[in-house]
Amino acid sequence: MTLLPYGRYCDEVLAQTDALRATLRGADLASTVPTCPDWNLRELAVHVGGAHRWVGEIVRGRAAEDVPEEKVPGFEGPGTDDPDALDGWLAEGAAATVAALREAGPDAEVWTWAWERRTAFWARRMTHETAVHRADAALAARVPYSVDPEVAADTIDEWLRIVSFAQEGGDPEADELRGGGRSLHLHATDVPGAEWLIEFGEDRFTWRHAHEKATVALRGPLTDLMLVFNRRLEPASERVEVLGDADLLDFWLDRSSFG
Numbered sequence: 001m002t003l004l005p006y007g008r009y010c011d012e013v014l015a016q017t018d019a020l021r022a023t024l025r026g027a028d029l030a031s032t033v034p035t036c037p038d039w040n041l042r043e044l045a046v047h048v049g050g051a052h053r054w055v056g057e058i059v060r061g062r063a064a065e066d067v068p069e070e071k072v073p074g075f076e077g078p079g080t081d082d083p084d085a086l087d088g089w090l091a092e093g094a095a096a097t098v099a100a101l102r103e104a105g106p107d108a109e110v111w112t113w114a115w116e117r118r119t120a121f122w123a124r125r126m127t128h129e130t131a132v133h134r135a136d137a138a139l140a141a142r143v144p145y146s147v148d149p150e151v152a153a154d155t156i157d158e159w160l161r162i163v164s165f166a167q168e169g170g171d172p173e174a175d176e177l178r179g180g181g182r183s184l185h186l187h188a189t190d191v192p193g194a195e196w197l198i199e200f201g202e203d204r205f206t207w208r209h210a211h212e213k214a215t216v217a218l219r220g221p222l223t224d225l226m227l228v229f230n231r232r233l234e235p236a237s238e239r240v241e242v243l244g245d246a247d248l249l250d251f252w253l254d255r256s257s258f259g
Helices: 006-024 041-060 083-104 119-141 149-168 222-229 246-255
Strands: 036-040 182-188 195-200 205-208 216-220 241-244
Touching (some): 149 182, 149 195, 149 205, 149 222, 182 246, 216 222, 216 246, 241 246
16 A cells, blocks of 8 residues: 555545535534534534645645644634535635645645644645544434545555554553554455554554454455544444454554544
């Protein structure tokens, strides 16, 4: 698995937003989101759209430091409960952010909270932010969810990098993801080569794409692996299979649930 092209990430921010908007149409926006129980559907949508606008402001201004939410125009939503206004606000924000990303290109230096200070980080991050929260919306609206295999695989890759970055930065939960002799294997049953081996070392964990025996294995369709890994699907679901030490999988999920 490799990074997607920058232009593909830009395209996906728009595509994932359009799919989110389609999920919201006709749904009860006051319904609670099961996987984000502090939010209803409208609040989830505003979170995603606000993130788009925040990133757009960072990229457009080539920000060298974090931009406070109160300085982001339109961050708090459309200002009305009208579903059509929310739909237009989502579309407008995503389009403006993607326009800023395309204009800047992948290598413009901007502030990020992560391991690289480039616009490429934000194009990738907003792709997966939108794709995963679209899964939340689909669960709340009780509609089917699917995502392109390349996007699903890259979502797992990116999340592993985020957890690794958190561990490097001393996050107390991520710091527990170590201790030699234990490993996890993710195996997509519907996409050849979509496999991950996560190995706990004495000081930190490492990961690579490999097919090897592990302490615990999670098998199933790639989209469902991605959903389990992002805590949007329970590992006990009939849609996936856990082989080996299920407690180790739970241990990983419990300590990589920040963000």
